[in-house]
Amino acid sequence: MQMDDRSTQPQGSAAPQSRRSRTVRSVTFTVAALTLCLVSALAATGLARMLRPAQPPLEPVPNEQKPQAARLPASLFRNWKKPDLALVVSAQQHGYLLPCGCSRPQKGGLERRCNFLQRLKEINWPVAAVDLGDIPQRHGAKDLPNVQGKLKYLYSMHALREMRYLAVGLGEYESALSLFDILGEYALNNPAPRVVVANIADAESKFPEQTRPWEIYEVAGTNLRVGVTSIIGKSVQSKMLDPNLKFADNRTVLKRVLQEMADAPKKADLRVLLLQGSKEEAELCARDFPAFNVIVCLSAEDEPSSEPKRIDDRIIVATGHKGRYIGVVGVYRTGERAKPVELKYQLVSLDEDFLTAPGEVANHPVLKLMEQYTAQLKKDDYLGKYGAGKHPLQLAVPGDVPVYVGSEKCKKCHDSAFEVWKNSKHAHAYQTLVDVKQPSNRQYDAECIVCHTVGFGYESGFRNERNTPKLKDVGCESCHGPGSKHVADWNNEKWQALMNPWKPKENETAREKTERMHRVDKFCQGCHDIDNDVHYKFEERWPKVAHPTGK
Template identity: 25%
Template sequence: MGGLSKRATFLQDDWPPNLRVDAGNLFFDNNVIRYPQRLPQARITAQAIVEAYNQMGYDAVCVAGRDLAGGSAFLLELADRAHFPLLSANLVDNRGELLFPASVSLKRAGLRISLIGLTGEPGLGDAAPEELAILPWQEVLPALIQEIKPSSDLIILLSNLPPQTNRVIAEQHQDIHLLLQSGSTNHNMAPLLLNNTLISQVGHEGKYVGHLRLNWTASQKWQSSDNELLNLQKEYDRLDWLVSRVKKRGGPQIVYRDDEEKQAAFAEQQARHQKLAEKIKEAAGRSSVPQATFSHQFHPLQSSLADDPRINALLKDARQQANQLRRTRGLNNHLQEYSGSSSCRSCHEQIHQAWARTRHAAAYQTLTTRDQNNNQRCVYCHVTGLNQANAHLAAGLGDTLKAVGCEACHGPAAQHAAAPAEAPLPGLPSASLCLTCHSPEHDDSFNFDIDRAKVHPTTP
């Protein structure tokens, strides 16, 4: 799920006037900070991301702490390539000057919108690069809000600060109407209204797109401060998603064909959806000064969504460039402890044959068909003997290790293969080992007790 080419397809729909923003941590993952050997490949990817965001028409991106992993010079180079501003109101160089614009103002849907960026710490205990400093938000934000307030109908803060800090900001500054955060959680966070600030965040790795439909008014106040209305709105959003999904797929007669009970249930949901819309409208009309309302959805970028050919082409180009960097040969001692699954075959013929029919045996192949076999973010889960730290050694793997083989679960077996009786294998793997790769993000239906049998289909 996810991916830039699917996001581009999604954003091409016939949307009303809209704004496209990213709250940061766009270019690098935590592993680039942990394992700097991944940086050259990650830089190529970052350049491709900027080009993809240009094509998707993004309006602004916040500079987050993790975006500094490639160094300030590289980030400035990315900013030059971008058709959108990279924002940070608190990232300064050693002369105390801002590296990027603090805010940007633009007009959309008749609204004068101001966007502000705030950078947080890079994380993992690392400080910002030496030549940079991240100023406390209290030093910059209040004055900036006063400056932009007279010329803004709607103020949006893109914040990479911790969630507790964002809550303090929301409590102290009711002129910030929307706060979109990054770096706080891996999961989607539905909009939360605090004071007069709506706070939200999308889960990581670009699997979803957050979508807010705003009916902003001159009052510059959110209406949904009472819980009852907020609950109505939440129920409406859920049904709205369901109804539009069924309609998109051809209507209830097609989606629920041969199931009258589900068709009847859908008709009820559709009626409730319409009733809720009227209720919300009525509640909005009761106020003497019309107040702002919103509705919200997280759109999953499912694999069934078509890929955008332009974005696909530029990602392919980036992969090819990254492949030029992959010539990191020279296996380390760690990999010499592995013998490869073929050496297990002579003694464990039946087990090997059964394994050869599993998806583990074809795990590397799934990467090569997608030209992802040199992607250091992916490859260590599709081969034997690599992990996050040494994924850059993938190019040096022998063919017999290019699969999730015996030693991926049972541990390195070169000594065992040489002298089976003298060097027994440690035994069966634990669930925690499997979860290294079968994590909820990558395999949300993984069940250790059930799925381990799939690795040895002929064995009990």
């Protein structure tokens, strides 16, 4: 299979077809862009190599043969013939470049998405992909400020480009990063995937040559042409954080777009609307504009429905949050004038079926980008870009601001608690990050460090391995707060009390104990959250780290 040639070619829409200008907005960006371009070039050659199957090349699959013959789980695409086009749909990645979570089973991630697309290509299905937007995050892990958001957006877009995405929309999450910044940095310099949005008034003067209202694409391996447009629905318009944005009336816009698509020299056989809006808004659009065969809308919940909403022969799909699922619309030509295409739908959970095979790691185009991403975090010292706020204990006593001292300091007086801690996994949490591969360098990623060290983001807390070696790992002060005042004045009951907000009352009743343990439980979940500890049960976790002094 030849992947170096662009499998798709956009056909002109309302915006002029001039060559993309190479203007860039800042020197820092020029450097970043150059590195990214370089990576992409490397990755592109890597991609070609990776795509050379380890097995002898697969013969083209006859229509009636099921895809199970290839590396796809048997549960997928039951009773599907080879479609004339497999339209792959994603949405609401929310900054999750990698599988979401620390412990298995994890789902999602751009690497698995890439593997899934690749496996569809291996069975010779013509594939095209679109994304609804909300690609970046609104805040960092554990409510860290969004220092890495833009970088993650850029790497995501490059990954989508490697996957030959045709078009992406944008919404509230993109606006949280400033559309001016992210479009100027990605869309201005990369024609693909195209950022498509039709209802931002004056888009052409605000973001010149960075967005298109619509686009018709020819997809390699099929004679089906796909028209894609995107609008921001009313419900999302009010959430867009860019005060300068004005929106044109959606009905007028959609009418005009459909008319322009119909007038195009090469007409679309399938029309796709990426709607940054709710399912209800999508249903209204589907009724009012039946020319759209597929509408992709936002999911209100993390978990998407496996069934699309069908309105006559058209479908509305949503794929959930965090990039854990992806949708596949099977498009079949019917040859009938009244109903030229028939649609099937399969929701795919990006679970461990789509892990990268060991032989494909070295040249994996997305893994390469992810390595590049963490290497850039290290090189540009992203840990150092975070400010430091005050821990509640640093505000508790005016004029008396405790600093972090490290767990070793507590050993002398609390040896039994220290023993328990030393033998727990908390005491190795930093090394865990050092040992992580694919990508490596996670100890330079604040979005990992924040839960795997002591006090990151607080005054005198973890900064980096060199400056704060004693604050590696989840230590005593990760839970008890900065301890210098207590260590210096251990007899001081005020500080003793502040160090243990979960101290039992004397003669604690069973009910009081339950309530107190409930508070401890909630506290643990600050790190052991649903993303990072899928199997979390307080009753199972607490006994492994509990360290009563046995009073």
